[in-house]
Amino acid sequence: MRHFIFLAIVFLMGSLVQAQTEPKKNDPPKFSFGSIEPKNVAYPNWKTATFGGTQFWTDVRVASDWRIQRNSSFGHFRLLDEDNIRQAWGEESKCTAELEKRLKTGTVKPCRGEVVILLHGLCRSWRSMKTLAEHLETMGYETILFRYASSRQPVAEHARCLRQVIDSLPPDVTEINFVAHSLGNIVVRHYVSDCAKSSDCKLDSRINRMVMIGPPNQGSRMARLMKDSLSFKMIAGASGAQLSLGWEKLSENLATPEFEFGIIAGGYGADGSALSNPVLYGQDDFTVSKWETMLPGADDFLVKHLVHSTMMNQLEVLEATTQFLDKGYFISNERKRPIQSLPAKPGLEEVAK
Known part of the structure; x- marks a missing residue:
């Protein structure tokens, strides 16, 4: 055994x-564990600190230490604030919309x-x-x-x-x-x-x-x-x-x-x-x-x-x-x-x- x-x-x-x-x-691009396309739905989000994952996430947009990242294995996205707290995740457009909202209100500086x-x-x-x-x-x-x-x-x-x-x-x-x-x-x-x-x-x-x-x-x-x-x-x-x-x-x-x-x-x-x-x-x-x-x-x-x-x-x-x-x-x-x-x-x- x-x-x-x-x-x-x-x-x-x-x-x-x-x-x-x-x-x-x-x-x-190929993803190690298969390519999973995010569905066009709103994902519930618990605003918790990430576990890091520095070798699995890549930035696609940055604004004053807020960043939208793509997962190298599964292809979905997440939005992190300056304290690495996840503010949104799933489809890129959802993360972008959330970041744009923060930019408009001034809580995130460009x-x-x-x-x-x-x-x-x-x-x-x-x-x-x-x-x-x-x-x-x-x-x-x-x-x-x-x-x-x-x-x-x-x-x-x-x-x-x-x-x-x-x-x-x-x-x-x-x-x-x-x-x-x-x-x-x-x-x-x-x-x-x-x-x-x-x-x-x-x-x-x-x-x-x-x-x-x-x-x-x-x-x-x-x-x-x-x-x-x-x-x-x-x-x-x-x-x-x-x-x-x-x-x-x-x-x-x-x-x-x-x-x-x-x-x-x-x-x-x-x-x-x-x-x-x-x-x-x-x-x-x-x-x-x-x-x-x-x-x-x-x-x-x-x-x-x-x-x-x-x-x-x-x-x-x-x-x-x-x-x-x-x-x-x-x-x-x-x-x-x-x-x-x-x-x-x-x-x-x-x-x-």
Whole structure:
């Protein structure tokens, strides 16, 4: 009996892995446990706190920390207030109507002025970007912590939802900037590509600048090395699979931003420092190598001794990010390091230097 239960669990896990890690190009979004279309009815709602579910819900509209989110598994929607209390759920139109009512009465304030949209990395949550958001708010920016189910859907779906959030920003928003960590940068690049390729999508003219923090712009060797790991497949899901086996296809749908952008990379290793990731070539932040972060067209490039998982919370990153959003450079105009072309890919000989 125990063997039967064990085999049943393994079969179920394998089915979920298969569903989450093998998205096909140009396929419509698929939901892990089947697609359940919400009925056009009014759902009763108990105004209670959510259980979190950061890997299962993605924002489609945000206004002053109120947000409409879509469930990555079942496709229904919910409206959360600034305290993560559910105010409505079910069909998107029902959640939109409830939010519009709050906007009209003034209980919810629309976004306005200079806005920064922050995107977290793979398997992380909005909380990982909260310190940076709070710092930007002290500098006069209004921030949107874009919450998305990073491991449960392919990058194209994250980008589609990001587009919905951007398209729903009111005219009172005069400027849009991006600050993204790791996978979040790939989501923005996919959004830019979608706008360039689609006749019904136009890049928002209010977009000004972007800061990329630890972006895997050239893919991820770490993800490729872990591609056969069951735990990696279960945790990293669809987006993780695209960073590893699916990078070649994914990269075809990533664009270089048309607006100003700067890159902050971690750099331990080849410069003589004692610590580095032995499976990565050249300098690295223990997860992404410096070379992997590079993207020709960048207006500035900053390398610091930073660890990938915590770099967005470091004071030097907070200050450099604000400086770039304000001025278009990390340190000074004279010390800008634009990336005009991609250098040769480092190999083992770089590690030995």
